[in-house]
Amino acid sequence: MRKILYIFIFLVGLVGIYILSAPILSSLAPVNPIVNSAAYAKGTTVQKLLETMKGLENRLVIYDSGYRKLSYPNGDVPKNLGVCSDVVIRAFRGIGIDLQKLVHQDMRANFSKYPKIWGLKRADKNIDHRRVPNLRVFFSRFGKKLSTSQNPSDYKPGDIVTWSLKKGGSLPHIGIVSERLSMDGETPLIFHNYGTGQVYENILFKYHITGHYRYGLNN
Numbered sequence: 636m637r638k639i640l641y642i643f644i645f646l647v648g649l650v651g652i653y654i655l656s657a658p659i660l661s662s663l664a665p666v667n668p669i670v671n672s673a674a675y676a677k678g679t680t681v682q683k684l685l686e687t688m689k690g691l692e693n694r695l696v697i698y699d700s701g702y703r704k705l706s707y708p709n710g711d712v713p714k715n716l717g718v719c720s721d722v723v724i725r726a727f728r729g730i731g732i733d734l735q736k737l738v739h740q741d742m743r744a745n746f747s748k749y750p751k752i753w754g755l756k757r758a759d760k761n762i763d764h765r766r767v768p769n770l771r772v773f774f775s776r777f778g779k780k781l782s783t784s785q786n787p788s789d790y791k792p793g794d795i796v797t798w799s800l801k802k803g804g805s806l807p808h809i810g811i812v813s814e815r816l817s818m819d820g821e822t823p824l825i826f827h828n829y830g831t832g833q834v835y836e837n838i839l840f841k842y843h844i845t846g847h848y849r850y851g852l853n854n
Contacts, residue, residue: 668815668835671823674792675814680730680853681793685814687729691722694832707760708736719809720765722828723795726811732851738764738773748772767807771797771846778850785840787822790847796825796839797846804845812839 675681699716709728712721724734742749742758750768763769774780774795782789790796792814800806810827817824817837824835 668824669818669820671792671814671816680851683730684726684793684811684852688726688811688813688826690729691725691833692826692835694834696828696832698828698830702762705735705761707739708733710735710760717828717833718765719828720767720770722826722833723770723809723811724764725833726826727851730851734770734773735760735764737777738769741773741776742769748776767797767809770795770809771807771848774846774848774850778848781847781849783844783847787839790823790839791849792823793849793852795846795848795850796844798838798842799845800829800842802843807845808842810838 675685695715697716698718699712700718703712705711711725717725727734739758739760742763746758749763749772750766752768753766778795781794790812792812794812796810796812798808798810800808808827808829810825812823813826813835815824815835816822822837822839825838826833826835827838828834
């Protein structure tokens, strides 16, 4: 009887682990990803951006949102640290775009157009470009604002997407649309970091989309 009880407890534990892990497993990228190579042309900045993203993939990057003094221009936090915005910043540097410098220059010239969430009175080259609300303003001003539909085909490799991870917009997030597809071949995976490293995951429609942009790409 005791043996049967132990087996029952073991099976219940397995079911519990499966239930808890199912949301995580559903968002993971396939081991052998489906690639939508027809979605971009070879030899373009899009292809170069996507190649840069592959080189940045690293599950060991620790999520760290602490304020740090950075060099300028092309400043960065240590490579083993970062937040969601650092994924975008690092990827776009691969195609010669320094968002630290560009955002800082625009905020110095047009500070009133940017959010006043943090109580700052002037631009700060160490942190402004690492804040998603600031990046949304910048991409709206200098990029192309696109549809925030629920149609996967509206999202092309290299597009930038922002989300609110909590209701009310209290936890903004940002990532880049990749050429990789979900296991069903329908939804583009997002290259991002929200605590699991710099990775590809199927999260495009998992949270409320607050912005969709195209910036700095030649196709």
